[in-house]
Structure formats: C-alpha cells, structure tokens
Amino acid sequence: MSDSTVEPRQPAPAVAAPTALVELSSVRKVFDDLIAIDGISFQVTDNEFVSIVGPSGCGKSTLLRMLAGLIAPSSGAIRLRGRPLQGPARDVGMVFQSPVLLPWRTALENVLFVAEMRGERRRTYRSRALDLLRLAGLAGFENRMPYELSGGMQQRVAICRALLLNPSIILMDEPFGALDIITRERMGFELQNIWSASRSTVLFVTHSITEAALLSDRILVMSARPGRLVEVVRVDLPRPRERRTLSSPRFVEIAAHVSETIAGGWVE
Amino acid sequence: MARSPARRLGKPIASVIAVLLLWQFGLPHTNIPTYVLPLPTAIAVRLDQTFGALIGNLGVTASTTLLGLALALVIGVLLALAVIFVPAVNAVLVPVLAAFNGIPKIAIAPLFIIWFGLGLESKILLAFLLALFPIFVNALSGLVEIEADVFDLARLAGGTTMRIFLKVRLMNALPFIVDGLKVGFPLALVGSIVGEFIGGNRGIGHLILSGQFNLDTPLVFAALLLISLFTTAGIALISLFEKRFLGWRPSRRQR
Numbered sequence A: 001m002s003d004s005t006v007e008p009r010q011p012a013p014a015v016a017a018p019t020a021l022v023e024l025s026s027v028r029k030v031f032d033d034l035i036a037i038d039g040i041s042f043q044v045t046d047n048e049f050v051s052i053v054g055p056s057g058c059g060k061s062t063l064l065r066m067l068a069g070l071i072a073p074s075s076g077a078i079r080l081r082g083r084p085l086q087g088p089a090r091d092v093g094m095v096f097q098s099p100v101l102l103p104w105r106t107a108l109e110n111v112l113f114v115a116e117m118r119g120e121r122r123r124t125y126r127s128r129a130l131d132l133l134r135l136a137g138l139a140g141f142e143n144r145m146p147y148e149l150s151g152g153m154q155q156r157v158a159i160c161r162a163l164l165l166n167p168s169i170i171l172m173d174e175p176f177g178a179l180d181i182i183t184r185e186r187m188g189f190e191l192q193n194i195w196s197a198s199r200s201t202v203l204f205v206t207h208s209i210t211e212a213a214l215l216s217d218r219i220l221v222m223s224a225r226p227g228r229l230v231e232v233v234r235v236d237l238p239r240p241r242e243r244r245t246l247s248s249p250r251f252v253e254i255a256a257h258v259s260e261t262i263a264g265g266w267v268e
Numbered sequence B: 001m002a003r004s005p006a007r008r009l010g011k012p013i014a015s016v017i018a019v020l021l022l023w024q025f026g027l028p029h030t031n032i033p034t035y036v037l038p039l040p041t042a043i044a045v046r047l048d049q050t051f052g053a054l055i056g057n058l059g060v061t062a063s064t065t066l067l068g069l070a071l072a073l074v075i076g077v078l079l080a081l082a083v084i085f086v087p088a089v090n091a092v093l094v095p096v097l098a099a100f101n102g103i104p105k106i107a108i109a110p111l112f113i114i115w116f117g118l119g120l121e122s123k124i125l126l127a128f129l130l131a132l133f134p135i136f137v138n139a140l141s142g143l144v145e146i147e148a149d150v151f152d153l154a155r156l157a158g159g160t161t162m163r164i165f166l167k168v169r170l171m172n173a174l175p176f177i178v179d180g181l182k183v184g185f186p187l188a189l190v191g192s193i194v195g196e197f198i199g200g201n202r203g204i205g206h207l208i209l210s211g212q213f214n215l216d217t218p219l220v221f222a223a224l225l226l227i228s229l230f231t232t233a234g235i236a237l238i239s240l241f242e243k244r245f246l247g248w249r250p251s252r253r254q255r
C-alpha cells in the first residue's frame, strides 16, 4: 500500500504547516465482506481541481460519499480543514451522475432548494441563483420545469445548485456521464470557467481520461477493486485550457500516461 | 395537441345519444318487460316527478361519502406518517392493517349498523373504512418513494427532518395522495350506499331499495343516473386540482 501513492505522506501537521483542505489517511471501506476501498491516503489543497479515474466498481462513488460524510469509513480518517469529519459535511456541494432535480420545482427553485434546506430565505439567494443560471447558459430557462429542459440543461441546473451556497468543496460524480460527446466537451469548458470564478475546490469523478487531463490540476488513478491509489498524475498544462490544449503534445503525453496507468501498464 | 372541450366531448356525447335512441326505439320491438328495463323517456319522467326526493337523498349520501372520504384522507395520511416516523408503529401497525385489509369490508357493514346505529354515523364510518386503505397505501408510497440522492442532497445542505418532510416528502406524496382519493372516492360512495341498504331511512341507497320493493325500476334508474353524475363531478374536481397544481406529473405533461 505504501507504494501506491506518489505523494509523500506528510507527518501530522506542524504548527506552521498549512492544513490541507481535505485529508484522507489510510481510509478503508468494507461493505459486509466486500473491500471497496483499501487504504487510500491523499490531500487536496484549497482551490485545486482533482479528478478521480479508475475502472468501474473501484470505489470512486464510495470515496466521494465518504468525503461528503454521507457514509463513514470502516477505518482511517477523513479531515476537512484539519477537523475529523462526522456526519454529512456542511460546506460541500455535490453533483450526482443524474441531475436529481425535484420535478415539481422550476430550474430556479431547484437551485434554491439547498438554501431552503439550510433554513435560509429564498430571497437572500435569488439573485445569486439567477447569476449562476446565467453563467451556466440557462438565462431564459429559470422558470422552466425540469421536464422542459434537456438532459444537459438539467445537469447544469444541478451544478448551479451545488455552487449556490458557495461551498469550499464541490464533489462531482461523473456529472457529464449521460451527455453526448459534444455537449460533454462544452460542459467541461463551462465547468472550468465556473470553477475558476468561484475559487472552490473540485473533486471530480470521471470515466473520461480526456476530461480528467483537460480539467485537472491532479489526477488520482485508482486500481480495480479493492480500490487503491495507483498513481497521482500532476497535470502541468497552462490555464485556461482551451480546445487547442487537446492537441498539445504535453496533453497527449499526459492522457496516454493516465490511460496506460489505468490499464495497469507502467510507464517510466 | 390541444383540443377544444367541445370537440373533445363531441364523440362521447354522440355515442350516448346513439345508445339512447337505440334503447328508446329498439326496446319496444323486444319482449323485455318495462319493469326490467324501462324506456329512457319513462326514466326521464320519473326523474322529473321525484326530483326533490332524489336530490334530497343524494345530498344525504353525498354528505356521508365526502365526510367519510375526508376522514379517510386525514387518518390515512396520519397513519402513513406514523409508519414512517415511529418505527414501533411500522412494526405493529402494518401487519395488523394488512390482515385487516384482508376482510371484505362490506361484510363488516352489518356490524357497523349494530355498533353505530341507523343514523348517518354508521354510513360515514363505512365510507371512511372503504376509502382508508387506498389513501393510506398511496400516501405511504408517496412519502417514501424518493431517490436516496435527494435525501443526501438535502442533508448535505443542512436539511432538518422537518424541512425535508415539508419540502420533499410531502410534495412528493401529493400526487400519490390524489391518486388515492381517485380510488377512494367511489369506494367511499359504495360504503355509504351499502350502509343505507342495510339500515336507516335516508339516502340514495334507501331510495334505490324502496324502488326495488315497489318494482319502480324507472326510479332506480333515475337514482343511478344521479349517483353517476355525482361521481363524475367528484372525479372531475380532483382532475381539475391535478391539472392546476400537479402539472409536473408525467401523466399530466403537455406533449
């Protein structure tokens, strides 16, 4: 397990050391007799965009759910800003693989849902919600019901909802999984814009190596079940990343490396 | 494809008129006696003669039906809530209710007359009893059949049980409860009428029974006509509510 990460494990934070935003140490998750996650440690700092890739069933969703505090690790610890995570994390926005919109609410009301759950007045967040919808290219659709929106538009509403309360961490579980390749690419660039404007930290699960390499600062590559961290790939491409980034030699190199790592082929 | 009400109603009205004409002019050529099947005109005449009595008795039946239905709505939803929020209730009540639901409830009607008398109470309670189960079962489904992700989302945002209940569960349950009402309403009517058959001297069921004793078939038909109009109006009212407030339901969406 110790060789499973490229990042050196840091000792307990000393006085002066900045605490990581998210810190996982030797996190394990066992369902009955099935080991889903087998000892994962990593840190995420403020304002980072980190992708998680790995074969289906390797525990990516489980990892995100643990990071959100929705399920507890079987052993190991998760800390947010140095504090052990207990119960559902506040200050976390989540985007699921499907939009999960409430069918009786308009796009705007769906975005405001999280504010209402927090016990805030709608009025307080209304203008921010409208701004986010505009930023996501949904101006004019604020008062449409979910069934009047396309799948991609619904997913953008879900992203706006995750951003509404300005969380410091946004967890995204294959948010573009159900979209066609063109929309998906466009959404990726939109997400990059939203993220760089909001200064939040994103943990992004995806099956697309291209997407991971295009958007991330780092890519966590996981092994097949039981999920372990195989490698952490740093993506040192300049930002903002654009369509032509996709054809830059460095991008191609990184994507190929991630691809081979996932396949279990080791590249020096 | 939005069609005007006139065009939508055109075909059903035409077919009803066709059946009535066939009935009116075809019946004399058969040898069915009029006490078995009276002519539509005879029914119309009887309807006119007894209109006051019919409406008065329909009013009684409508009241017991609607009161029973309202009671079933309140109790059914409260029971569903208890099942969800009180684990002990879930463990004890649900098997009891399931077993109880196995009894044909009409068979309990005579018992209700003994317990609650010949007055309106026994009818209201019978209507309640028949409408209770569909409303309870539907309310329960509506309160629990929600994607787990929605609850996760709500809890991450800091949603309390109460807020989640009001803004997620209850809203989700609304169309289910309306479906329960659609099933429960005709059943409540059955409860009222069966109650009137068994005991008492008021209500449309009582009138039908006296029509039977006197072989006054036109009166029975006139009463049936009014009951079906009442049921149709009730269902239409529920559909109107659905259209106005539950337009997001998959079955209600405009194509």
Ligand SMILES: Nc1ncnc2c1ncn2[C@@H]1O[C@H](COP(=O)(O)OP(=O)(O)OP(=O)(O)O)[C@@H](O)[C@H]1O
Binding pocket: A031, A032, A034, A036, A055, A056, A057, A058, A059, A060, A061, A062, A063, A225
């Ligand atoms: N609640 C649960 N109970 C039992 N087993 C579970 C549960 N949740 C997940 N698992 C198991 O844990 C493993 C990891 O599941 P997880 O959903 O995290 O995979 P994933 O990496 O997200 O896969 P995919 O890419 O297909 O979404 C799987 O083998 C799954 O069967």
Ligand SMILES: [Mg+2]
Binding pocket: A060, A061, A062, A173
């Ligand atoms: Mg998953």
